[in-house]
Amino acid sequence: MKAENRDIDLSININKARLLVVDDEERLLTSLQELLIANNYQADIALGGKNACVKLAKQQYDLVLLDLRMGDFSGHQVMDFMSERQIDTATIVVSGESSFSAVSKALRRGAYDYLKKPYVPEELLATVDNALQKKLLEKAHNAMQVRLKKSEELHRYIVNSSPDIVFMLDREGRFTFINNKVESVLGYHKRELLGQHYGAIINDKDVERASYIFKDSEQSGRTTRTIELHLKSRGENRAQRFFEVTVFPIESTAPGLKSAPDSSLKQLIGTYGTARDITERKEAEEFINFQAYHDLLTRLPNRALFKDRLSLAITHAKRNTQGLAVMFLDLDRFKVVNDTLGHAMGDRLLQSVSMRLENCLREGDTLSRFGGDEFTLLLPDISSKEDARKIARKVINVLKEPFILGEHEVFVGVSVGIAMYDEAGTNVEQLIQNADIAMYHVKGRGKDGYQFYSDTMNVTSSNRLKIERDMRNALDNKEFRVYYQPQINAATGGIIGVEALIRWHHPERGIIYPSEFIPLAEETKLIVDISEWVLKTACAEVKSWIDAGHSDIRLAVNFSPSQVEHPRFVNMLFKQLKEYNFPPENLEIELTENVIMNDLEHMIQKLSKLADHGITIAIDDFGTGYSSLNYLHKLPIHTLKVDQSFVHDIQNADNEACIVNAIVAMAHGLKLNIVAEGVETANQLEYLKSLGCHEIQGFFFGKARPADETILLINSSAHSKAS
Numbered sequence: 001m002k003a004e005n006r007d008i009d010l011s012i013n014i015n016k017a018r019l020l021v022v023d024d025e026e027r028l029l030t031s032l033q034e035l036l037i038a039n040n041y042q043a044d045i046a047l048g049g050k051n052a053c054v055k056l057a058k059q060q061y062d063l064v065l066l067d068l069r070m071g072d073f074s075g076h077q078v079m080d081f082m083s084e085r086q087i088d089t090a091t092i093v094v095s096g097e098s099s100f101s102a103v104s105k106a107l108r109r110g111a112y113d114y115l116k117k118p119y120v121p122e123e124l125l126a127t128v129d130n131a132l133q134k135k136l137l138e139k140a141h142n143a144m145q146v147r148l149k150k151s152e153e154l155h156r157y158i159v160n161s162s163p164d165i166v167f168m169l170d171r172e173g174r175f176t177f178i179n180n181k182v183e184s185v186l187g188y189h190k191r192e193l194l195g196q197h198y199g200a201i202i203n204d205k206d207v208e209r210a211s212y213i214f215k216d217s218e219q220s221g222r223t224t225r226t227i228e229l230h231l232k233s234r235g236e237n238r239a240q241r242f243f244e245v246t247v248f249p250i251e252s253t254a255p256g257l258k259s260a261p262d263s264s265l266k267q268l269i270g271t272y273g274t275a276r277d278i279t280e281r282k283e284a285e286e287f288i289n290f291q292a293y294h295d296l297l298t299r300l301p302n303r304a305l306f307k308d309r310l311s312l313a314i315t316h317a318k319r320n321t322q323g324l325a326v327m328f329l330d331l332d333r334f335k336v337v338n339d340t341l342g343h344a345m346g347d348r349l350l351q352s353v354s355m356r357l358e359n360c361l362r363e364g365d366t367l368s369r370f371g372g373d374e375f376t377l378l379l380p381d382i383s384s385k386e387d388a389r390k391i392a393r394k395v396i397n398v399l400k401e402p403f404i405l406g407e408h409e410v411f412v413g414v415s416v417g418i419a420m421y422d423e424a425g426t427n428v429e430q431l432i433q434n435a436d437i438a439m440y441h442v443k444g445r446g447k448d449g450y451q452f453y454s455d456t457m458n459v460t461s462s463n464r465l466k467i468e469r470d471m472r473n474a475l476d477n478k479e480f481r482v483y484y485q486p487q488i489n490a491a492t493g494g495i496i497g498v499e500a501l502i503r504w505h506h507p508e509r510g511i512i513y514p515s516e517f518i519p520l521a522e523e524t525k526l527i528v529d530i531s532e533w534v535l536k537t538a539c540a541e542v543k544s545w546i547d548a549g550h551s552d553i554r555l556a557v558n559f560s561p562s563q564v565e566h567p568r569f570v571n572m573l574f575k576q577l578k579e580y581n582f583p584p585e586n587l588e589i590e591l592t593e594n595v596i597m598n599d600l601e602h603m604i605q606k607l608s609k610l611a612d613h614g615i616t617i618a619i620d621d622f623g624t625g626y627s628s629l630n631y632l633h634k635l636p637i638h639t640l641k642v643d644q645s646f647v648h649d650i651q652n653a654d655n656e657a658c659i660v661n662a663i664v665a666m667a668h669g670l671k672l673n674i675v676a677e678g679v680e681t682a683n684q685l686e687y688l689k690s691l692g693c694h695e696i697q698g699f700f701f702g703k704a705r706p707a708d709e710t711i712l713l714i715n716s717s718a719h720s721k722a723s
């Protein structure tokens with residue numbers, strides 16, 4: 001209560017009120033002063049108008065009893081003085097003057113009352129009391145007005161400086177109030193919105209949701225409702241701002257609002273609401289969400305999102321008895337780019353690869369970056385292997401084209417493993433893992449290409465683990481053997497060399513061929529130990545044949561990618577040759593094109609060292625992989641081995657358009673030795689001979705055999721040559 005009245009000047013204690021009596025008649029002055037003092041007022045006197053002005057200027061009075069007609073300075077002049085100086089003191093005119101004009105002049109100047117001399121003391125006292133009461137009320141009223149104004153200003157300030165848009169709507173949804181915030185946040189002037197329907201500022205796609213919430217809040221009574229909406233704004237860069245809008249209904253009984261005719265009845269008269277700009281928060285949330293499910297470099301879905309989509313696709317495929325394919329993609333030469341051109345270029349390459357891949361996919365396919373240079377591809381609704389094959393080829397071809405990174409032109413290949421639902425798995429993990437296994441089979445041969453997962457790749461991980469364990473033991477248990485396939489001089493039919501091919505004599509499964517375990521050995525890096533063993537064994541066995549008189553016999557050995565990529569590859573090889581005293585010129589190492597292209601610069605150095613020591617180098621499976629002429633002349637290569645798929649294409653001796661023609665012609669042009677692999681028929685042999693291909697390998701002359709059988713063959717070949 002005290003606080004409330006603080007602004008009201010209640011200084012007029014009527015009994016203690018300070019009065020000024022002004023008259024030019026001294027006697028009258030003192031009698032009036034005495035009367036007032038006797039009635040508990042404080043009363044000063046001023047003799048004449050001028051004296052009154054001096055006193056009024058110095059002292060604040062609650063009431064002036066003022067004579068009008070005074071010689072020096074009239075009562076009217078005193079009143080003018082008061083109004084000029086804004087001296088807000090109540091005035092009662094006590095005068096003998098009773099002309100209408102004098103009285104009305106005094107009242108016009110703000111006199112409270114008029115008392116004609118001579119007056120009755122009671123009448124004067126009553127008039128004084130009355131004027132003081134009136135002045136007190138007036139003061140209280142003024143103070144209340146000031147407080148009200150301040151309070152209104154404060155509320156206006158609070159509402160307008162709210163961080164939110166604050167608004168009120170009438171029952172029809174038209175703005176009846178909106179704060180200034182709407183101008184800075186949405187760019188509207190509030191005048192243009194008042195009277196407009198709220199729908200005018202709601203983004204079209206949100207209008208329906210909004211109408212539900214606004215209606216609902218009216219219908220359900222008191223409930224506060226919150227909704228997130230896009231509001232339309234002025235200026236293009238703000239077009240997509242997001243707001244959290246909270247609304248609740250206003251009832252007729254709400255404080256400060258006009259009551260309904262029947263005030264006992266609560267009626268809804270509109271809606272009150274706030275709209276908070278949550279664009280930044282939304283964007284941050286979206287970014288966090290995006291980050292959780294995407295790879296930030298390529299902006300592709302990440303592993304988690306891929307698995308999620310695959311899981312949905314599997315459910316869909318099950319329900320609709322449809323197929324789907326999962327592809328596991330691994331870039332073949334990414335490491336080289338990253339190591340030689342730096343990570344920034346590596347990143348650019350990954351971005352370009354993603355873009356190319358995305359461009360060859362359909363809507364509904366999911367491409368994800370699985371990590372590093374690995375990508376996975378989900379192709380829903382694929383029912384035939386043929387369709388999957390087409391896409392795999394497309395993917396391979398699209399990445400075969402060179403990538404321009406700054407001033408560099410780089411080539412990357414891709415190895416693609418494919419797992420078809422439900423043949424290669426029925427759940428997310430199986431399909432991804434089997435596509436990965438299939439990809440390793442492609443990698444194992446060091447070439448870009450694709451391969452479908454098949455059961456022979458050893459389906460389950462427990463199976464993989466078993467093979468891995470068995471493979472580790474196989475070396476200790478001496479279960480590996482080196483078989484030798486003869487390489488024949490087509491003109492003479494004599495054996496000029498042998499290719500060492502590993503076989504695994506598994507105690508339970510019998511002979512296992514390299515295609516079944518080499519990829520896993522490559523994946524687990526066991527290949528290094530196995531290859532070392534093959535080289536040692538073959539060197540030892542073939543050396544014994546050389547020592548037995550077959551001094552020209554050539555030993556061709558396959559080298560795996562991880563073996564060749566090893567930094568000490570050259571030294572290790574020399575060490576082994578030395579250990580078995582194996583003549584380097586009798587050794588030919590077989591590498592696939594992609595092994596070479598994986599790290600061309602280092603490969604040039606490494607192979608040059610080998611060639612300097614007399615070791616010959618053959619490109620295996622020529623024509624299936626990278627097939628770029630560009631590198632051939634940079635490398636010390638001696639032999640091209642035509643891949644057996646091209647040899648199989650030779651149907652008869654007048655076959656004209658086959659690829660073999662081109663490869664042989666090219667090898668001749670580059671003065672390279674050429675070995676045709678996989679020769680199975682006389683027709684093929686004849687045709688190759690006619691092209692000038694003089695070294696032949698294939699079942700036509702014999703499969704790979706154990707060492708003891710091979711030396712017999714060599715002996716007999718040498719014998720027939722001699723005879």
Ligand SMILES: Nc1nc2c(ncn2[C@@H]2O[C@@H]3COP(=O)(O)O[C@H]4[C@@H](O)[C@H](n5cnc6c(=O)[nH]c(N)nc65)O[C@@H]4COP(=O)(O)O[C@H]3[C@H]2O)c(=O)[nH]1
Binds near residue numbers: 500515678
């Ligand atoms: N259909 C048909 N096939 C023929 C014919 N002539 C030869 N072959 C087979 O073709 C493959 C030729 O070897 P490759 O291309 O180097 O391909 C080899 C090679 O890349 C890899 N490999 C074999 N031994 C080793 C090894 O000791 N170390 C490494 N790193 N890889 C090896 O495994 C692959 C497969 O070896 P194999 O199963 O022994 O299969 C051998 C051979 O048995 C023919 O007339 N018709």
